[in-house]
Amino acid sequence: MAILDVKDIRKSFGSTEVLKGISFSLEKGQVVSVIGSSGSGKTTLLRCLNFLEVPDGGSIAVNGETIFDAADPATQRESEIRRKRLHFGLVFQSFNLFPQYTALQNVTLAGQLLAKEDPNFKSKKKELYAQIDDRARQLLVQMGLSDRMDNYPHQLSGGQQQRVAIARALALQPDILCFDEPTSALDPELTQEVLRVIRGLAERQTTMIIVTHEMAFARDVSTQVIFMDGGVVVEQGDPRQVIDAPAQERTRRFLEGYKQS
Amino acid sequence: MELILQQMPVVLKALNVGFLQTLKLFFVTGLGAIPLGLVIAFGSMSRFKPLSWLTRLIVWIVRGTPLMIQLLIIFYFPGMVLGKNIWGSGEAGRFLASAIAFIFNYACYFSEIYRGGIQSVPVGQQEAGLVLGMTKAQIFFKVTLLQVIKRIVPPMSNEIITLVKDTALARIIALQEIIWAGQAFLKGSHGIAGAIWPLFFTAVYYLVFNGIVTVLLGRLEKRLDYFR
Numbered sequence: 001m002a003i004l005d006v007k008d009i010r011k012s013f014g015s016t017e018v019l020k021g022i023s024f025s026l027e028k029g030q031v032v033s034v035i036g037s038s039g040s041g042k043t044t045l046l047r048c049l050n051f052l053e054v055p056d057g058g059s060i061a062v063n064g065e066t067i068f069d070a071a072d073p074a075t076q077r078e079s080e081i082r083r084k085r086l087h088f089g090l091v092f093q094s095f096n097l098f099p100q101y102t103a104l105q106n107v108t109l110a111g112q113l114l115a116k117e118d119p120n121f122k123s124k125k126k127e128l129y130a131q132i133d134d135r136a137r138q139l140l141v142q143m144g145l146s147d148r149m150d151n152y153p154h155q156l157s158g159g160q161q162q163r164v165a166i167a168r169a170l171a172l173q174p175d176i177l178c179f180d181e182p183t184s185a186l187d188p189e190l191t192q193e194v195l196r197v198i199r200g201l202a203e204r205q206t207t208m209i210i211v212t213h214e215m216a217f218a219r220d221v222s223t224q225v226i227f228m229d230g231g232v233v234v235e236q237g238d239p240r241q242v243i244d245a246p247a248q249e250r251t252r253r254f255l256e257g258y259k260q261s
Numbered sequence: 262m263e264l265i266l267q268q269m270p271v272v273l274k275a276l277n278v279g280f281l282q283t284l285k286l287f288f289v290t291g292l293g294a295i296p297l298g299l300v301i302a303f304g305s306m307s308r309f310k311p312l313s314w315l316t317r318l319i320v321w322i323v324r325g326t327p328l329m330i331q332l333l334i335i336f337y338f339p340g341m342v343l344g345k346n347i348w349g350s351g352e353a354g355r356f357l358a359s360a361i362a363f364i365f366n367y368a369c370y371f372s373e374i375y376r377g378g379i380q381s382v383p384v385g386q387q388e389a390g391l392v393l394g395m396t397k398a399q400i401f402f403k404v405t406l407l408q409v410i411k412r413i414v415p416p417m418s419n420e421i422i423t424l425v426k427d428t429a430l431a432r433i434i435a436l437q438e439i440i441w442a443g444q445a446f447l448k449g450s451h452g453i454a455g456a457i458w459p460l461f462f463t464a465v466y467y468l469v470f471n472g473i474v475t476v477l478l479g480r481l482e483k484r485l486d487y488f489r
Contacts, residue, residue, distance in 0.1 A: 026315055036439065050391075050392050051391075052392065082394055082395075083394070085391065085392055085394055086394045088392070090392040091387070092385060092389065094383075094384070094385055096385035096388065096389035097389075098386065098389070098404050098413075099408065099488040099489055100407045100408065100487075101486045109393075109403065110390075110393035110394060110395060113394075113395055113399050113403065114394055147389070150486050152487065152489075153488070153489075154488060154489040155452060169392075169393075170391070172393060172394065175462065
């Protein structure tokens with residue numbers, strides 16, 4: 001069974017239709033890269049999956065459970081959205097770390113707040129917090145930040161900040177981790193260090209959706225590539241096929257632009 | 262000079278009494294206007310348009326007219342319309358009217374500073390909180406608030422220092438604050454008349470107190486310096 005099943009997602013802002021019916025599915029442990037020019041709707045798609053935007057049409061199912069269906073208001077209750085969001089993690093282009101917290105605190109904060117909802121929170125507080133702290137430290141070590149845990153975001157490079165953001169998203173153990181152009185705000189050197197970390201996650205069978213402009217990376221790391229243009233999926237399939245031998249003229253033109261630069 | 266030294270103890274005693282009233286008005290205004298300003302800020306940012314328009318209209322009127330006029334209106338208008346003084350008699354009544362006028366006036370100024378501070382926190386902070394499963398309240402208190410405070414401390418410091426000096430305006434409805442106490446020696450008070458130096462000397466009180474306020478707010482600003 002697919003871990004994620006997205007069907008016919010539509011979204012308009014005013015009179016502009018940004019997503020014109022996007023469908024795809026994803027198996028556990030797979031990596032999907034979404035490529036396409038700016039304004040093709042890639043980011044909006046990720047925002048819909050994370051409930052930062054409410055789609056106008058379509059449905060989203062995770063592990064067979066329909067968590068959103070535009071036709072069924074019962075799936076859109078505000079009170080449940082918060083819980084459903086936790087199926088997904090999102091890493092932003094601009095990191096969005098909380099500046100007043102250290103790297104470690106950035107990773108533990110949400111977990112600590114969620115732990116408060118545990119019915120046995122009062123009696124198990126120490127234990128729960130210790131677990132959260134352990135996991136956060138492990139993740140930061142995994143991200144190569146063992147000596148940066150007590151630094152504040154402004155004391156970190158962009159690449160380090162983005163790795164903290166990845167650890168923060170992983171801390172809540174999402175089923176699917178989404179990346180919204182995770183390296184677009186970084187210089188080439190820092191880009192490589194972040195891509196290395198994402199590659200490591202792919203090797204550990206982390207289910208991911210990556211919106212990216214790094215074509216070589218997308219080809220290497222993905223099990224599936226989706227090329228979007230004008231709010232529709234133009235082409236999707238095996239990364240080597242889509243990127244090296246695109247079937248569609250539109251895809252070919254888009255990739256030409258990359259080869260030239 | 263000798264005369265001044267002779268008059269000094271009497272004058273200082275009277276000025277201290279006046280300054281106590283100044284301080285009282287300052288602290289009461291601060292304690293009232295700082296939270297009320299937040300309420301007004303949320304009103305002006307409300308997505309319910311009539312509320313936001315009404316709030317902005319009130320803020321525009323309050324910020325666009327002299328506080329002195331507002332003091333006069335708040336103090337005298339109820340009496341003219343209702344035919345009775347709702348503020349109570351004597352100094353206590355004048356203080357109550359002054360406090361209401363000051364709190365309302367300053368809350369409107371503060372609200373604009375808060376609004377600017379809240380809106381200057383990048384929307385990404387809120388979104389990062391949301392995707393991590395936080396509630397709106399958790400995001401406000403755990404993520405946004407401290408960033409807002411950091412941003413508003415410098416402009417708030419300005420307003421608070423202005424407030425220290427603005428309390429003198431309450432003299433227009435005869436609140437016996439320090440300027441009133443100093444001026445009294447001109448006309449004659451405590452057996453001293455025709456002395457203008459006590460009025461000038463009140464400036465020292467303001468200067469010293471504002472010095473303390475500046476240092477304290479500077480420390481707060483420094484304490485928030487650990488993040489950007």
